[in-house]
Every structure is written in C-alpha cells, then in structure tokens.
Amino acid sequence: GAGVSQSPSNKVTEKGKDVELRCDPISGHTALYWYRQSLGQGLEFLIYFQGNSAPDKSGLPSDRFSAERTGGSVSTLTIQRTQQEDSAVYLCASSLARGQGANEQYFGPGTRLTVT
C-alpha cells in the first residue's frame, strides 16, 4: 500500500509569509506525528495527533506554528510569518495507535522549507 506522503516536496518562501505543509498518513493509521529536521538541532518532535484526543503540542517552538488534522486523516502544518530559522525539513510520520504497531512510525519523505 501507499506510504506516508507529504506535499510540497520543496517550498521556498519569503520571510514573513505564511506556509502550509500537508501530510497524508498511511490508511488506517490513527496516530500522526510532525517532526522538524534542521542543521544544528537534529530531529525535533513538534506535535502528535491521536484520533479525537487533544493533540500533544508540546514540541511546537512558537505560537506561529499550528497544525490540524481533519477527519482523522490528512494533517496540515501551518507556519505563520515565517522566519529564516524556520528553514528545515519537516517530516511527518504515522503509526497505529495501540499494540506493537504503535511503536513503528512510518515517515514520509519530508518537505524542505527554505525561508529567504
């Protein structure tokens, strides 16, 4: 079956603009995660969605970052008023919610965001 997909694969934006990054998880995976991979910071957790539960937003770096997950499937990560330090690869992952499968996160190819 299809894996996790993300769009766009690359995004170049001007400082101060808003951007939206999209993630399509694997069908049937109710858990969805966003991570950020940047030079000097490695891989950082941003946010976690599980079903209808309140998301774990503990990793969002500022209030310019937000995410939603509509219909328990597709997720959108929005960055408002982008700054140069937001430049990074944004990775999405999904997994089953419970059991052994909850420990296998499948990652998408990422969106490379460049803020100029």
Add this chain to the structure above:
Amino acid sequence: AQSVTQLDSQVPVFEEAPVELRCNYSSSVSVYLFWYVQYPNQGLQLLLKYLSGSTLVKGINGFEAEFNKSQTSFHLRKPSVHISDTAEYFCAARMFSGGYNKLIFGAGTRLAVHP
C-alpha cells in the same frame, strides 16, 4: 532530562569492514529503543527496535543492535558493510513518562562506506 546521545557524528569505513555506531540514552524510566536510517533526500526508515525480551535484536539489511541496560547503550553493528549502507543513522528512544507519544532522537551518525 531524557536524552539520546550518538557519540560519533561521522564514521568512515571501508567496504566489507565491520562497523559499530554508538548510542547511549539517559532516562530514569523504561524505554523503547530504535534505529532509523535516512538515505539522501528520503525520509527515515526503521532498521530495528528493542521493546523487551532478548537484548540482541536483528533488523533489516544485516544490521543488529544490543540493548545494555547497565550501560544505557544501544549500539548498532554490522559485520560487513556495503557501499549502499552509506547514509545517516539515527538512534531514537520512546520513554515511558511524559511525552510518551514522541520519539527523542540522537543527533545522527553519518556512515560513509568507501571502496
């Protein structure tokens, strides 16, 4: 604080030689441990995981890792590497406490296999 440390940022090795990529974690609670591989311009792929049971776990592509609780380590090994193993490798932990839902990653180790 809970953390994952990868001791080597880069590891050069010749083809068919053995390799060990080191990983240590810091946690006062139980953990699940993982190794992921990232090939250029691709997402992360799970190599192997330790959840419980046997401390020696085998993964894909001939890799294995050993969980050592007393040394809080989870080193990745391969007895004979190939050029195609050139990639970045990430150790990660899922800890049984606050933030259980997230993976904490090490900084990564870039494995460069030379002919």
